[in-house]
Amino acid sequence: MFLSRLRFALTESKKIFDSSVVERDALRLSVRAGSGGQGLGRYNGLGGNGGDVYLVPRRNMTFRQLLHGFEKNRNIIAEHGASSTQVSLVGKHGAHTVVNVPLGTECIQQDTLRLICRCTNPNHRVLIAKGGRGGCGENGFKGEKGDKFTMTMHMKLAPNIGLVGFPNAGKSTLLKALAPEKRNIKIAPYPFTTTKPQMIDIRMSELMEDHERFSLSCADLPGLIEGAAQNRGRGHSFLKHLEYSDMIVMVVDITGFQLSSSSTDVFRDGLETIALLNKELEAYDRKLIKKPIVLVLNKTDIDGAAEKAAALSELANGKWFDKLPQELRPSLPIAFHGIVCTSAKNREIGSLKKQLLNIYDGLHPLEELSLDSEFESENTKIIL
Numbered sequence: 336m337f338l339s340r341l342r343f344a345l346t347e348s349k350k351i352f353d354s355s356v357v358e359r360d361a362l363r364l365s366v367r368a369g370s371g372g373q374g375l376g377r378y379n380g381l382g383g384n385g386g387d388v389y390l391v392p393r394r395n396m397t398f399r400q401l402l403h404g405f406e407k408n409r410n411i412i413a414e415h416g417a418s419s420t421q422v423s424l425v426g427k428h429g430a431h432t433v434v435n436v437p438l439g440t441e442c443i444q445q446d447t448l449r450l451i452c453r454c455t456n457p458n459h460r461v462l463i464a465k466g467g468r469g470g471c472g473e474n475g476f477k478g479e480k481g482d483k484f485t486m487t488m489h490m491k492l493a494p495n496i497g498l499v500g501f502p503n504a505g506k507s508t509l510l511k512a513l514a515p516e517k518r519n520i521k522i523a524p525y526p527f528t529t530t531k532p533q534m535i536d537i538r539m540s541e542l543m544e545d546h547e548r549f550s551l552s553c554a555d556l557p558g559l560i561e562g563a564a565q566n567r568g569r570g571h572s573f574l575k576h577l578e579y580s581d582m583i584v585m586v587v588d589i590t591g592f593q594l595s596s597s598s599t600d601v602f603r604d605g606l607e608t609i610a611l612l613n614k615e616l617e618a619y620d621r622k623l624i625k626k627p628i629v630l631v632l633n634k635t636d637i638d639g640a641a642e643k644a645a646a647l648s649e650l651a652n653g654k655w656f657d658k659l660p661q662e663l664r665p666s667l668p669i670a671f672h673g674i675v676c677t678s679a680k681n682r683e684i685g686s687l688k689k690q691l692l693n694i695y696d697g698l699h700p701l702e703e704l705s706l707d708s709e710f711e712s713e714n715t716k717i718i719l
């Protein structure tokens with residue numbers, strides 16, 4: 336009895352603390368730089384400048400840690416400059432406020448939706464709010480106000496592989512086939528089973544020389560719907576996680592897709608699905624189309640599906656877009672890096688894993704160690 340209760344408690348806590356699921360990837364904060372202190376005109380006294388607000392991208396920091404730091408207080412405030420007084424004519428400058436953020440964080444100003452900064456340079460601080468100048472002759476000895484705004488910090492995943500597809504295509508099942516030892520991947524026979532992005536490591540050791548330990552990270556994203564690039568179905572919050580991915584795997588249900596039986600939701604066959612996903616990716620960000628994309632034609636175990644997959648696979652190797660009506664034709668058709676027919680449910684994924692590893696190797700080739708003569712001076716100790 337005690338044991339079963341303990342086991343229940345353990346599985347429950349595992350559900351709550353499943354760290355592979357990205358529970359939150361945005362944080363709204365109010366930012367206020369310090370205002371300048373007042374000057375003292377009679378004595379030519381200068382007010383101190385208000386403090387600035389800086390962000391510093393840190394490689395090892397997680398978005399979870401950032402959220403934790405702002406759990407109680409959602410304000411970033413820098414100190415005001417001190418006013419000039421008869422005792423201290425030159426007011427002290429306000430202290431700057433520096434906030435550590437995970438590498439890759441993007442800050443968007445709430446009112447204007449303007450991009451304030453992209454924190455991509457590790458350990459280099461980025462000024463986001465300037466403090467006001469202290470009172471002096473030029474501003475009539477009146478301290479100036481510091482910048483003040485509300486912003487949203489966005490965390491974008493940087494997976495090696497991003498899974499993209501319509502709902503129910505079998506993305507999560509495919510991930511399970513790639514990482515069978517993972518127990519925390521949710522699969523179900525209805526659309527929108529995956530509601531939050533999930534990062535899973537796929538072990539590649541069996542493909543490595545000497546079975547060296549190596550894995551590629553993969554982001555399983557909630558299914559996209561038509562209009563995702565215009566944020567339909569919260570498409571932006573999923574597509575954003577592909578921006579920093581090395582490669583994309585497009586998963587297509589070869590038997591076709593229909594969101595619901597309603598007449599407004601049209602049935603899309605495999606080719607149309609590819610075209611529509613292509614259109615969503617290019618409409619969101621053309622850079623996504625330029626990444627290596629592998630096409631997975633899934634569910635080949637269903638009656639008649641293997642033949643359909645073979646035909647579409649051949650077509651997708653060439654000018655697959657030629658057969659489409661004008662309105663479905665993407666303006667930047669994808670040239671697929673690879674095409675694989677799978678039955679993810681039966682863990683039949685052909686050469687998919689190998690292809691993903693090859694793409695990764697092509698993107699991140701091992702560099703030969705060059706022993707430059709400059710470095711071979713007597714004072715240099717080379718430790719391998």
Ligand SMILES: Nc1nc2c(ncn2[C@@H]2O[C@H](COP(=O)(O)OP(=O)(O)OP(=O)(O)O)[C@@H](O)[C@H]2O)c(=O)[nH]1
Binds near residue numbers: 524
């Ligand atoms: N017959 C067959 N069914 C499959 C295959 N792959 C997935 N399915 C089924 O398709 C349904 C949807 O699978 P999921 O993996 O949850 O699909 P998904 O793309 O992750 O769906 P969302 O999370 O809703 O976007 C489940 O019932 C799976 O068992 C396959 O290769 N063959």
Ligand SMILES: [Mg+2]
Binds near residue numbers: 506508521529
């Ligand atoms: Mg899923």
